[in-house]
Amino acid sequence: MAEDGYPSVNLMDSHATCPPVPPRLSQGQQCARVGQKALFILVSVALCGMIVEACLIHRLYQTECKSAHIQIIVGFFCFFTFYVLFSQLAYPPMVIAFTSACACSQTKNKQAQLRGKLFLFSLQVTSASISKIITEQEAATAAKLRSCVISPFKPLAHLTDGQDVVHAKDIMAWSTDADPPLYKIDYKDRSLVIQKEGYYYVYSKVSFSDTGIFHHRVDLRIEKFTGKSINLLKSRKYSNHFKHPEQSNSYLGGVFHFSKGDAIFVKVSNTSKIVRQDLSENVFGAYMI
Structure with missing residues (x-):
């Protein structure tokens, strides 16, 4: 009741429209965003690994006495890099969303095959990198040994x-x-x-x-x-x-x-x-x- 004795009246406009609601992302768009984030992280890790490996290989030709240690470091770092990629694809927490998004179009058997192939590929690339480094080091050592041979001073x-x-x-x-x-x-x-x-x-x-x-x-x-x-x-x-x-x-x-x-x-x-x-x-x- 109002102060002047008349009842209060609340007016409502029945023709007014509801405020706009932000559009919700579809399930496919959500899967795409999660997949892009995961892919960006994986590519960043791989690029960082390649940069560090290149730096270590460069140092391999600069320092001779530490060549063996650098070979071991490079090998383990390559293996660790691909192991991280494998772990991110295989286990949560972050990539659970990624695997769930992939589950929209792939079965669990295909996911297991993909993880197995990725793991085998990481092992092959790691072993190939170590073999290449060892081969280059052996060739450099042989060349240095040939250069260290004392030439005769008489016929x-x-x-x-x-x-x-x-x-x-x-x-x-x-x-x-x-x-x-x-x-x-x-x-x-x-x-x-x-x-x-x-x-x-x-x-x-x-x-x-x-x-x-x-x-x-x-x-x-x-x-x-x-x-x-x-x-x-x-x-x-x-x-x-x-x-x-x-x-x-x-x-x-x-x-x-x-x-x-x-x-x-x-x-x-x-x-x-x-x-x-x-x-x-x-x-x-x-x-x-």
Whole structure:
């Protein structure tokens, strides 16, 4: 009742409209938003892992003494990164919404297969990263070891026999496939060619099997005397078994003075009698003293 004695009257406009209500997101839009957030987080973690791995690999080439530790750190970090991704896809709390959103279009069996494939992929990528790092480190170490080899300060050469060489009838050939040490001495036409004048120790060892007399010698060929050779060292072996071949060996060695362009070679009575079971059985070399 109002103060003037009249009852209070409340007026209501029946034609007024209700205030607008914010539109509700559909279930599909909610799934899409949750999926985008989860995907953004996973991609961010993966990119951070790749950046850190690249930094560690860069430091691997900068510091040698810590290479092994860096390899282990990189491997474990890669595994940890993919393990986090696997855990986020496999377990709650945050990605429960993501898995529930995926459940709208996938069954639980497909989700389990997806998690299993992701886990196997993480293991493969981790092992591949570690293998690549170890391979690169081994190659770098081998290159450094080759660079650390002390080069000789005097001419030298050491040749061995091999299955790749073809002997002449009485002159032996030598293999170059094993990258033999040749320093300021060339190998050409089954001969060692001297490049620097001086005194050299020359040696030769051959293994043979023969029933008669076997000759082993080291000869010198000089450019001034074309077509002729000078005998430097010589041995002659006699076999007591005339019916069955007897295996033996012969070694020659001596010091001689050579000029530039002189060529020395090994000559035997018959190269078909040479025993070629081991590379170390037949050698030929020279070095300056």
